[in-house]
Amino acid sequence: MTGAEPGHRPPGAHDDIAALIRTIPDHPKPGILFRDVTTLLLDPRGLAMVTARLAGLVPAGIDLIAGIEARGFIFGAALAHHLGKGLVLIRKDGKLPGATIGIDYALEYGTDRIEMHEDACVPGQTVLLVDDLIATGGTAQAAVRLLRQAGARVAGAAFVVDLPDLGGAEALRADGVPVTSLVGFPGH
Numbered sequence: 127m128t129g130a131e132p133g134h135r136p137p138g139a140h141d142d143i144a145a146l147i148r149t150i151p152d153h154p155k156p157g158i159l160f161r162d163v164t165t166l167l168l169d170p171r172g173l174a175m176v177t178a179r180l181a182g183l184v185p186a187g188i189d190l191i192a193g194i195e196a197r198g199f200i201f202g203a204a205l206a207h208h209l210g211k212g213l214v215l216i217r218k219d220g221k222l223p224g225a226t227i228g229i230d231y232a233l234e235y236g237t238d239r240i241e242m243h244e245d246a247c248v249p250g251q252t253v254l255l256v257d258d259l260i261a262t263g264g265t266a267q268a269a270v271r272l273l274r275q276a277g278a279r280v281a282g283a284a285f286v287v288d289l290p291d292l293g294g295a296e297a298l299r300a301d302g303v304p305v306t307s308l309v310g311f312p313g314h
């Protein structure tokens with residue numbers, strides 16, 4: 127299917143991008159409303175539409191995009207390509223071959239660990255963090271800590287989806303990171 131299921135369009139969804147994101151209740155745990163970007167990506171215009179919208183939100187003076195595994199790689203890579211910038215891969219535990227720095231963090235539905243190559247940024251470089259979605263903000267906060275540890279200046283963080291009631295964007299702003307997103311799904 128290439129669109130959101132009828133009746134699954136959440137309150138607050140306000141544009142084409144929101145309409146292309148499917149909601150799956152109780153995945154991966156009871157009570158979670160999973161915002162599924164696979165339907166957006168199936169649409170032939172979906173990734174181009176998101177990339178163009180994200181490009182309009184990029185602060186001036188960015189040297190690099192950083193994308194978070196796995197869904198953040200899709201949007202981060204597309205934006206980096208669109209802007210002609212390099213891409214830092216922030217990966218899950220044990221995937222990167224070189225010397226890494228890493229951090230454990232809590233998710234809306236579990237815990238995880240992310241890592242990056244310790245030499246992925248030249249100290250002083252300006253980075254925009256990209257992910258598909260911000261919920262509690264634990265993943266993005268961990269990524270910001272890693273990037274800062276590597277010497278980067280994090281000029282902003284951009285998401286396709288924000289779940290504002292989970293407070294992640296607010297927490298990230300409290301860490302001194304400007305946050306933008308394309309679609310907000312209030313409620314969860």
Ligand SMILES: O=P(O)(O)OC[C@H]1O[C@H](OP(=O)(O)OP(=O)(O)O)[C@H](O)[C@@H]1O
Pocket residue numbers: 194195196197198232233234238257258259260261262263264265266294
């Ligand atoms: O704001 P938070 O509460 O930290 O949650 C947001 C994170 O959760 C999802 O990733 P997930 O860990 O499910 O990994 P995936 O992209 O590999 O599916 C999503 O892609 C974000 O990275």
Ligand SMILES: Nc1ncnc2[nH]cnc12
Pocket residue numbers: 158159160161162234235259261289314
């Ligand atoms: N509700 C949700 N939908 C999709 N990805 C998520 N990551 C964390 N919470 C999520």
